[in-house]
Amino acid sequence: MKPGKWKIPDSIRGGKPSQFVFFFFVSCLLWFLIxxxxxxxxxxxxxxxxxxxxxxxxxxxxxxxxxxxxxxxxxxxxxxxxxxxxxxxxxxxxxxxxxxxxxxxxxxxxxxxxxxxxxxxxxxxxxxxxxxxxxxENITKAITVIPRTDITFAKDYRIYDSLTVEPENVEVFGPDVEVNKLDTLFTVKLTMKNVSENINSAVALDVPSGFGHLKFKDKNVIIKARVERFSENKLTVPVFVINVPEDKEVKTFPSEIEIKFTGALRDISKLKPSDFKVICDYRAVTDSVNYLPLKVSEMPETVKETELSRHGVEILVKQPASEM
The missing domain is CATH 2.170.120.30 (RNA Polymerase Alpha Subunit; Chain A, domain 2)
Structure with a gap:
């Protein structure tokens, strides 16, 4: 090719469609520049x-x-x-x-x-x-933390008292228009299976969307729980009648009843009949009713559930011997 001369590509010289596309493009470019x-x-x-x-x-x-x-x-x-x-x-x-x-x-x-x-x-x-x-305006507020959990326990095991979160409240700092919309904070769900030991797990806070300007003193909390093996035990305890008039003498039939209770194995093995009180109320007696319902009025805090061997007892009323 000689210097100073343009060479038209073969694709353009080779046919009318190619020439049309080329000149259309050049025309559009010139129009655009103009x-x-x-x-x-x-x-x-x-x-x-x-x-x-x-x-x-x-x-x-x-x-x-x-x-x-x-x-x-x-x-x-x-x-x-x-x-x-x-x-x-x-x-x-x-x-x-x-x-x-x-x-x-x-x-x-x-x-x-x-x-x-x-x-x-x-x-x-x-x-x-x-x-x-x-x-x-930037403010600081203490927000209550609520744990989300999905926990299953090994056979006979359960939480001894309650599930706790540390800290229970988290300080949140940021613009009031965001902070004042928060009343509670949830944790990311803690999932545990077949648990038989104490729970002590760090879990992140689940901050909802739309609160990007907030700063949290704690970004993680500790979920704790004491886990114990639970079992059942039975004791025979006396039945007490309350609200008996001074001029009456009463006896119940039977005078003792069996109570079945559930609790942590380490606790219930030490319990005695005197740790429980089963009562019936004399005021429920009428001319046609002498069968009184029973209820457990006292029991140790360590006991979680109770069940009586029967729902009620018969009551026998007699006058004091001095009046006979």
Whole structure:
């Protein structure tokens, strides 16, 4: 090929369809370049950079983009439409709507954008007439933690007293508009199978979405529980009658009853009949009823469940010997 001359590719010289595509592309490119100096109106997305927030306030989830119709030359418009543009937004002159909601009117925003956009860019219209903002004050609050668990135990084993969380309350720091929405915090679910030993597990807090500005003094808590082997035992205990008039003497039939109880093996093996009290109430006696229901009125705290061998006893009433 001689210097200074263009060589047309064989694919273009080889057929009419290829020539058409090539010249169509060149025509479109020339048309595009010719039109670029002209002015057009289109919607672009601006990326705001906020300043001027009052020192005692915190900006919560501000708008990340502002949609606006602008009029500009083709090249400028093309650049802003596809690459966006950062703009400065001063919030020192916000208008107040509620205790934590503020806003800027389109007119206020138009004045500010005039200083951030090039002189040849004309702001025509905003996607909304008003831009809203949420401002909060940083506060600290103690939030109650509730454990989520899925625990199954080995045969005859169970929790001795109760499941506990340490700490029971977690201090949360952040904007009041978020902190005040929290009354409780749950943990991530603790799953344990076939448990026969004490529980002592670190579990993370399950922070709900939408609270990204909060800081937690503790991000994990300890779920604890004392686990014991449980068993059943039986004792024969006397039956007591309460509310007996002074002028009456009563006996029950039977005078003793068997009580079956459940508790931790280490506890129930030490219990005696005197640790329980089974009663019936004389006031339930009528001319036609002398069968009184029984209930357990006293038992050790270590006993979890009780069951009596019968639901009631017969009562025999007689006058004192001195009156006969």
């Amino acid at each position: 039109k670029l100096p002209n002015r057009y109106t289109s919607t672009v997305s601006l990326r705001p950079e906020y300043s001027g927030v009052p020192q005692e306030k915190l900006l919560v989830d501000p708008p990340k983009n502002i949609k606006v119709d602008i009029n500009a030359k083709g090249m400028r418009l093309l650049s802003m439409k596809y690459f966006g543009r950062n703009v400065d937004i001063d919030l020192s002159a916000l208008r107040k709507k509620t205790s934590d909601t503020y806003y800027l009117l389109a007119g206020d925003l138009r004045k500010q954008l005039a200083g951030s956009l090039p002189e040849d860019v004309e702001v025509r219209r905003f996607a909304g007439d008003t831009l809203f903002f949420s401002l909060g």
